[in-house]
Amino acid sequence: MSLTEKMLAAFVFWAVGTGLFFFCVNRWVLTLRDYRAKTPLMLLAIVLLNGGGLWWGWHAGFSPLFWPVLALLVGLVLSELRRLWLRRTLAGAPPVWQENVAEPLLQPCTTTTLAIRHYEVRLPHWRGPRLRIAHVTDLHVNGMLPDAHYRLLMERVQQAAPDLLLFTGDFLSDDGAYADRLPSLLGEVRGRLGTFAILGNHDYWSDPQKLTAVLHQAGIQTLGNGVHTLDLGGARVALWGCEDPWGPTPWAPPPRNGTAAAGRLDSELVLALSHTGDNVYRLARAGAHMVFSGHYHAGQWRLPYIGPLLLPSRFGRRFDHGHFVVQGAHLFVGAGVGSTRIPFRIYCRPDFFIVDVLPGD
Ligand SMILES: [Fe+2]
DSSP states (O other): OOHHHHHHHHHHHHHHHHHHIIIIIHHHHHTOSOGGGHHHHHHHHIIIIIIHHHHHHHHHOSSTTHHHHHHHHHHHHHHHHHHHHHHHHHBOOOOSEEESOOOOTTOOBOTTOOEEEEEEEEETTOOSOOEEEEEEOOOOBSSSSOHHHHHHHHHHHHHHOOSEEEEESOOBSSOGGGGGGHHHHHTTOOOSSEEEEEOOHHHHTSOHHHHHHHHHHTTOEEOTTOEEEEEETTEEEEEEEEOTTTSSSOOOOOOSSSSTHHHHHTOSEEEEEEEEGGGHHHHHHHTOSEEEEESSGGGSBEETTTEESOOSOTTTTTTSSEEEEETTEEEEEOOOSSOOSSOOOBSOOOEEEEEEEEEOO
């Protein structure tokens, strides 16, 4: 076998290993409930799939195995193209206004360059008042980022004067000691009608009891997997928490009738808070009109024109960031404010969303 044939076979086997890692295995590993196994499993997968593919291809060459492997490569590429097509199909309306979102190629590090995205959603069935929601997610307070970054965030949230302020988890980064910093970083900024929160995976991997107590003392209501209903002059708004898969109890929609929860499900506006957007399909089926999520950090490290390579979602890059409409529910996925573990962002600005809910005509 010639050197060229060996190199071609090695490339194809390596590409299949890489495709399996990026499009299949990493999605399974990154969505594991327990974080301790993630890093060793990711390293093992890289060595076995990428390194193993290269080694195997070099030695197997144009053996009968080459053609099935080539077919697998074509299948992987087609499935990723389908995923990108789905992302495009499910995309919602773009922001009506945004600030600080341009990403010059010569300024790759965007760790504390806060962006703001302002959306408007008109819900034909909503007969209540116009509502302004501020959605903040993934603060990851861990001492790595300057306090000024969080203070600027809360200043901008205050300027937006939200009716509801929603936090969708990951206040902390695996260290409960930083919960004490939250009151001073969040200051006095709250939603006019209330401020609500759920916890994220990193909160559950730190000290969820302490964090919950700190949030309550600061006037932030935690939802857990429960529902809180607001009555706005006869029009009801349900705030619905979903902490799956990290919460202490599995999430399930409230029963539709025969209990006190029935009225909640029948609220005219159902806003679900779910740390991961992976829950969007079942939340939409259960009756959520809008779903607010974070968790993905929009990849945290992105490539210009390509986007994120790794995203902790079982749907891969389908809902990486922004506004989507999934089975009639409006999904908002924030990029988050902080950074986890390796504390920097590449071509991926931290952001928060302002979402105006407009009543039907
Ligand atoms: Fe996070």
